[in-house]
Amino acid sequence: MPVFLDTTSSEFETAFKTLLSAKREDSPDVDAVVAGIIDDVRKRGDAAVIELTAKFDRLELTPETMAFSAEQITEAVDQVSSEDRAALELAAERIRSYHEKQLPEDHEWTDSSGAMLGWRWSAVSAAGLYVPGGLASYPSSVLMNAIPAKVAGVERLAIAVPTPDGQVNPLVLLAAQLSGVDTIYRVGGAQAIAALAYGTDTIAAVDKITGPGNAFVAAAKRRVFGKVGIDMIAGPSEILVIADKDNEPDWIALDLLSQAEHDESAQSILITDDAAFGQAVAQAVDKRLETLQRRAIAGPSWRDFGAVITVRDLDEAAALSNRIAPEHLELCVADPVGLGAKTIHAGAIFLGQYTPEAIGDYVGGPNHVLPTARSARFSSGLSVMDFLKRTTLSRMTPQALRAIGPAAAQLAQSESLEAHGLSVLARLDRLNS
Amino acid sequence: MPVFLDTTSSEFETAFKTLLSAKREDSPDVDAVVAGIIDDVRKRGDAAVIELTAKFDRLELTPETMAFSAEQITEAVDQVSSEDRAALELAAERIRSYHEKQLPEDHEWTDSSGAMLGWRWSAVSAAGLYVPGGLASYPSSVLMNAIPAKVAGVERLAIAVPTPDGQVNPLVLLAAQLSGVDTIYRVGGAQAIAALAYGTDTIAAVDKITGPGNAFVAAAKRRVFGKVGIDMIAGPSEILVIADKDNEPDWIALDLLSQAEHDESAQSILITDDAAFGQAVAQAVDKRLETLQRRAIAGPSWRDFGAVITVRDLDEAAALSNRIAPEHLELCVADPVGLGAKTIHAGAIFLGQYTPEAIGDYVGGPNHVLPTARSARFSSGLSVMDFLKRTTLSRMTPQALRAIGPAAAQLAQSESLEAHGLSVLARLDRLNS
Structure with missing residues (x-):
């Protein structure tokens, strides 16, 4: 039975707070295992990835077969029914159209001091998208992660998807193809996250990793955060x-x-x-x-x-x-x-x-x-912004530096940061001489 | 001696990679201590905060003196020199003016299927800003964290700043005043982060915590992430x-x-x-x-x-x-x-x-x-966006549901999510009958 609450009841507030704080997830503590896997992949690269894939996915890979070939993708995608393909294409088109509207604009202006100020957006160079295998291998999630990345302008977008016993969902490959994904690695788990974050001879390191996964994947994402960007842990x-x-x-x-x-x-x-x-x-x-x-x-x-x-x-x-x-x-x-x-x-x-x-x-x-x-x-849902970063811009003219430089020097002095102040004062001295 | 590198040297690539990967920070492992402090504050609230402040900051607080009073702030701020005040005011004005331009716009449109789509930005309700005590207690950092929060529309903005032996930097209080900060708690360390994240009788919980801090503060921020949002760990x-x-x-x-x-x-x-x-x-x-x-x-x-x-x-x-x-x-x-x-x-x-x-x-x-x-x-620097979140909006009309609903049902079937499909098909059945 679900709970039935009524705000007119005197017990409502207590019951509602219980509902709010209900712990719905018991994440197994896999952190030590994951730390070992990441270390192993950092040290031994491809060899570790290949061994771990044989162990967990019962799949023998070589560096040459670690990514799906164009032929393998075509062969799999050809199995997709025309109904599924049409539905996936409609979804991709609508998701792309929505996310294209999210692209933010650069901005530059000159303020009253004569300073040029602004910012510029640029895309993350390379991103990796984790796709779970088995029951939770959803083609829709591929579209939802990959399309914003490509709309943002990510140059190199890789997918990592485990294929236990060699099995793969053809719709996942089609969704990747429709989204413009560049490479699909048939590698999963913490070893996939480690390879994407640190790189191996075969798997090039990326700058950002997104996508859902099990407790091992989530723990690995937490661990590599900082080395690369990650999305939320859902x-x-x-x-x-x-x-x-x-x-x-x-x-x-x-x-x-x-x-x-x-x-x-x-x-x-x-x-x-x-x-x-x-x-x-x-x-x-x-x-x-x-x-x-x-x-x-x-x-x-x-x-x-x-x-x-x-x-x-x-x-x-x-x-x-x-x-x-x-x-x-x-x-x-x-x-x-x-x-x-x-x-x-x-x-x-x-x-x-x-x-x-x-x-x-x-x-x-x-x-x-x-x-x-x-x-x-x-926090917000995934968007084009997750694959962009902003660089702030500023350019002082001599006039602008004269106008606002003294305040900077004053504050530097109050914070006992002498070199900060001197870097401004040395320029002002020249301008005033 | 700093290193001198030359790209024409055959050893450049190796030396540059060494430079890139140089580990510059040895964070002490304080995680176990921090976990204990957070637990203590969650369980005992104000009493724990007061004890820990007496221990670490040699300052005896009561619930009544945990926040600076308006009189205390005025008294401290009155000590600030007119030069420092003018410089801080100029800085606040320029930071506010820059960040006001970052406010993003809401967007709504109707697409060719007749569906209304869009998104809406809203501010985080309450934010907490950590300000280190002692040497790294920079008034400029108060401005840089607090002004974007207030520009975003954060209703309740609290500062936590340790005041070891009761000492406080008057410029920090002035910066908080100029930024529109609502409450200043004289509490620091992991206990301040725990109090802001989980709340005590005196310190109300916030939704997002930003600001720099030592290893204890950084470890505490990592631990409360998820319960509240945090900014980067710098x-x-x-x-x-x-x-x-x-x-x-x-x-x-x-x-x-x-x-x-x-x-x-x-x-x-x-x-x-x-x-x-x-x-x-x-x-x-x-x-x-x-x-x-x-x-x-x-x-x-x-x-x-x-x-x-x-x-x-x-x-x-x-x-x-x-x-x-x-x-x-x-x-x-x-x-x-x-x-x-x-x-x-x-x-x-x-x-x-x-x-x-x-x-x-x-x-x-x-x-x-x-x-x-x-x-x-x-990733990007701190901005107004860090204190905003986006809610996506969609509204189907009967016409729009007829146009795109069948594709949703098709994809739900391909993902074996029957209720997803039925929720669309039940509506389409009615519309088509």
């Missing part, structure tokens, strides 16, 4: 649906289940201003759980972490939403735009009953890599 | 100056020393296309080191990590600069804009001989919190 998926009674309970139930089916640790929450509607949705969830293919995952998620919260009105719903700061927020109410203006902290907002969250997972356009575990309070 | 400061022979050697020497005087682990590198000029700068550095107040810091930095590199031409200088990816890059050449277009990876670029890096530390306008240790390859 937790289990979450959805919050705020719905009034004028909704079809089964639609809302399916939206809740579309998060629950990802992971037993996923969390689906409904907030409604109509208790009877909340009950109807819970019943619809139970009915769907009787037949859902992934009921063995979605069932535990809903029972252990699901919640139905009844509120007095939608303003109260918005306030609770801001405390939850959900990864996905669906607003199925009469005025979703009005309510959306009040729900400040959320990774992605889906407005109105014709915008199921699943649209955003595939073809909406916005990125589906979003902040989990309440981190939408301070 | 390493020792660096400067790369690219200068041709038409420069005053003493000016360039002072620019190199203005990094070296920060820290024995700081690194100052000169690249020049004129070997004799390189020698002249090295001599000027030595001469300045005879009298510089902080020669006990700047001397070891220059001798252990300094370098003078002679190149064939400035294109070669740009290529080396991109491999170094310096925090600060000064271009003292005839065409700094032209050379700047080729130096892609740098935190901040200072163009021309009238733009000493120290200008950027105080009054230039751009932020002085910049990526160190080659991380300018993939």
